[in-house]
Amino acid sequence: MDRPSWAPTDVDLELPSAARVYDYYLGGSHNFAVDREMARRAIELWPDLPQVLQANRAFLRRAVRYLISQGITQFLDIGSGIPTVGNVHEVAQDALPEARVVYVDVEPVAVAHTRAILADNDRADIVQADLSDVNAITADPRATRLLDFSRPVGVLMVALLHFVPDDADPAKIVSRYRELMVPGSQLVLSHATQEGRPDQADSHTALYERTTTPMTMRSRSQVAELLCDFDIVAPGVVFLPQWRPESPADVDDRPERFTGYAAVGRRE
């Protein structure tokens, strides 16, 4: 990080934010005109985009339910964004009321909003930090109050690592989280890819260059590489709708339209 930790984060509401654009794709209104403008242009270029992100959100829901079925009761959701419909604490606490959730985001508006939503929920909270600042996250009292790292934790990096460029070494970041995950912990990952729709990926990446969070698309093997130290659970690294669908009808005829890979890895 370039700025010292005590220097304040800038709040610029004139810039679109990935979190709020995502909310718009999902039909939410937790967004500003700049976000909607950005989203509309993206959809113009890539009309399937709302479906892709809905598929991503549906994967998140299935993955959380899967983790609960595996005995996970505490979740660390990195890059949580705007806690729009179907967020982790809703899904998790719906299935398991005592489930504990700590969100992490660096974007101050998303953090403020999350805090407002969670005002009455004493089993969920948010830490404002950057993904790479692992120590700050695990030492934050808001996190330590809810999470017990001596027990398995579900760590979620859903639609997150494509905002980390290669030179920031995402594999290294993943490995640092792995170090604090005791065996039995699980890592949930989804990641944008150019595979499936190479024709649209470049223009989409170009559009995100203008946001505070530019994108780096990665291939299936690159995504698998990020999880190389985990046991990837069935069905492996697959397109979003193909990951443990609830019914065959949920899987589209052309799953590659949903240009994102999903996977869950277990720490042994």
Next chain:
Amino acid sequence: MTRVRRESFAQLWADAVAGTSYVSMGRDELAAHLLGLTDRLIDAAIAPDFDPSVAHEVGADLVAAHFTGTETLGETLALITGRLANLLDGLTDCPELAARIARLAGNIAAGYASALRERTLDEQEAIHRAGLVARMEAERALAASEARLRAMFTQAAVGIGIGDLEGNITEANPTLLRMFGYTLDDFTSLKVSSMVHPEDAASVWQAYEQLICGERDHFRVEKRFHRADGGEIWTHLTVSLVRDETGAPAYQVAVVEDVSERHRLQARLHYQAYHDPLTGLPNRAMVSDRLAQVFARPIGSRRIGLCYLDLDGFKVVNDSLGHDVGDQLLIAVASRLAGCCGRGQLVARMGGDEFVIIVEDSCEEDVISLAEDVLAALAAPIRIGDYELIVTASIGIVERPVAVTTQADLVQAADITLYWAKADGKGRYAIFDRHRNEQEVARFTLSTTMPAAVERNEFFVDYQPLVALADCTLRGVEALVRWRHPTYGVLGPEQFIGLAEETGAIVQLGRWVLAQACEQASRWRADFGDAAPFISVNLAPRQLREPGLVGDVLTILADTRLDPSHLQLELTEQALMGDEAGPVEALAKLYDMGVRIAIDDFGTGYSNLPYLRRLPLHDLKLAGSFAVGLRPALPDLVDERIVATLVNLAHALDLTVTAEGVETIAQLERLRALGCDAGQGFLFAPPCTPAQIDALLRAANPLGGPGTGTRAL
């Protein structure tokens, strides 16, 4: 209406709306959820009392489940208006069914719209509030951060100043104000350019210009500043450029650390390292450094002069009057020396009572005149307390081009030259003389190699006949030592005996010569019987003081089986002039043993005849200078009378007289007429090898006739 029909309608509905909005449900959950809504709609449609508000709630329910995509509403209305009537066909006889369905559809739309409007407004409000909260948080963090920065600025131990790009000083922290002694108002009315110090390196202000232009981001220098009170501070200064968000230079920040104290300490340590604490003059280290500087750049014809000065008899002052007086004297001398020196001249104390003056870009006359000035300056008595001291100094002068010498050579030459000035009589200067130095170096070399040369048999002995003047017969021979030096060739005794005397090598060498000579004499005695000559061997003063002398002579005589009466020892008057009794006692013992004793070179010293009377002696050898005075071409009546007197006196003391340096028949005749007993000189024979002496003995002719000398050779 059967359950199955309702379920299939809900399934149709789910299929129609799937993907139109994101809801947090799987396909089955969705169908189940919509079945509930289907039930409510159908129940309302066929109820006896028609209440369309149920449909309003269903519309709101869709929004609540996050069916926020408006396509969902379109698909829903199409399904209800298109398929609900068919589904109810045959299940109700309500005549208003079509109108009821239309009302229901309208209410779903109204309920959906108003719920979506509410939801949208709520979410917008929520996100705006979140934006505000985030901003407030950021501002609070900013304020806290600014407070921290401000505290850092005001409480920092280093001085911090901020200036604009025009060089106006806009802010200064309290430390900086204290450091410079200015008020903030003073400071902010200043320009950076007014902070120039005359000793600033040009590079400092070049760096500053580059910084202001954005060509560099910071620079760090050691720089002096003037304080408000006129004093001076030394600082470590770091100036950094701060740029705006576009990267253009915006303002400058100077961080100033006061290092004056450290600097003063360094300066003091430096001064102490290079100065003599007693006199305040530069010291040996400074001299060494200064010379190193000169010799580092021996450009062209540059010359350097050195006066190496040492007080004469300083030790006496110190020992007799005490160190305090000695120190005061050194201080006074230092001050007089400093008074003699001008630009380009450095006077330093090397230690003790040694001083040096370096003259840069010198010429020899200047250095000599400086030395004369120094001697003159020291001539006046120096008053220290009750004492009026007169000091003199000796000075060694070296002056030469820098390019032809080295620092070490120069200092060594000055040191040697100082020694010459001392040896030449003190209170004077001596100028380095390369020739003299080479001679001394050669002498030094000889003296150090002499002991080894004795071992290596580089010495040999020649013998010069001593002749009875009455009949010109050979009576004795004088042993003369020679050195066959591997480098310098054959050297005579005058070239190394003095040196051997100084170094003490004479003792070993003298013993060797005595043994050689005695052995040779013994051989002649064996070969020629009574015709064999006695042997005369020189004894150096140092040998005479050697306690083992008598024992050595006895041993050698015994070893060579030579009768003591066949040995004569020659020694100079000076050798007997000391206060010690040892030499005279040794002489008396040898005399008693029967060894002949001769005084060599008589007439060159005090020629103290009454003193001679008390000594055990046999013979006086008159110095060659007397024979010179007896030449017929220049008859010197005074010399002749002196010789006559000496011969008479010697005879009165019962001593025989031998004349040295006899070269002509005329001299021979005069000496014979004056009563002189014996002679030695080229008239009779030069120094000869033992074989030549053998030949003379075999011939048994008188020596000194015309041509006899040459024949002997």
